[in-house]
Amino acid sequence: xxxxxxxxxxxxxxxxxxxxxxxxxxxxxxxxxxxxxxxxxxxxxxxxxxxxxxxxxxxxxxxxxxxxxxxxxxxxxxxxxxxxxxxxxxxxxxxxxxxxxxxxxxxxxxxxxxxxxxxxxxxxxxxxxxxxxxxxxxxxxxxxxxxxxxxxxxxxxxxxxxxxxxxxxxxxxxxxxxxxxxxxxxxxxxxxxxxxxxxxx
Numbered sequence: 001x002x003x004x005x006x007x008x009x010x011x012x013x014x015x016x017x018x019x020x021x022x023x024x025x026x027x028x029x030x031x032x033x034x035x036x037x038x039x040x041x042x043x044x045x046x047x048x049x050x051x052x053x054x055x056x057x058x059x060x061x062x063x064x065x066x067x068x069x070x071x072x073x074x075x076x077x078x079x080x081x082x083x084x085x086x087x088x089x090x091x092x093x094x095x096x097x098x099x100x101x102x103x104x105x106x107x108x109x110x111x112x113x114x115x116x117x118x119x120x121x122x123x124x125x126x127x128x129x130x131x132x133x134x135x136x137x138x139x140x141x142x143x144x145x146x147x148x149x150x151x152x153x154x155x156x157x158x159x160x161x162x163x164x165x166x167x168x169x170x171x172x173x174x175x176x177x178x179x180x181x182x183x184x185x186x187x188x189x190x191x192x193x194x195x196x197x198x199x200x201x
C-alpha cells in the first residue's frame with residue numbers, strides 16, 4: 001500500500017495520467033501470512049493525511065476505473081465518521097481477504113469483488129468496495145452484508161453504487177501503457193490541472 005497526498009479543494013480531479021503517476025504499489029501478497037506481515041506493518045488510515053488512500057486490489061489490477069480489468073465494473077461507496085475509519089477498514093479488508101462477500105453477489109451474473117479502498121477526507125472518510133461486473137450490482141447484498149453483519153452498530157451514510165463508465169470523469173480510449181502495474185497499493189485522487197501533487201511521507 002502507499003500513501004500519497006494530492007493538494008486539491010475537493011473531488012474535482014481531471015487527468016487520469018496525474019492520478020496513475022501518483023499511485024505506487026506497496027506490496028503484492030499471495031498468502032495469508034504475507035498479508036498479515038504487510039497489514040500489521042503499515043500505517044493505519046487514522047495516521048494518514050486527508051486526500052490519501054489505501055487500496056487492496058485483486059490480482060494485477062490497479063485502483064483505476066479505466067483499467068481493462070475494472071472498466072466493466074463499479075463500486076459501492078459508504079461513508080462514515082473518521083473516528084470509525086480504522087475499524088471499518090479492517091473489517092472490509094478481512095471480509096475481502098476471507099471471501100465473505102462471495103455469497104452477496106448474484107448467482108446468475110459472473111461477478112467478483114475485486115478491491116476495497118479507503119480515502120481519507122477532512123470529516124467523513126470514504127470506503128469503496130469494487131466489483132468486476134456492473135450488471136451484478138442490482139440484487140447484490142454487499143451493503144447489507146456490511147451494515148447488518150460485519151458492522152451492525154456502525155452508522156453509515158450516503159451509501160450508493162456507481163458504474164465506472166457512468167462516472168463523468170471516466171476516460172475513454174486510455175493507453176494500456178498508462179495502466180501497467182498492479183498489486184496492493186494506494187494513492188490520491190484525480191488531480192485538478194490547476195493544482196500540483198505533493199508526495200507524502
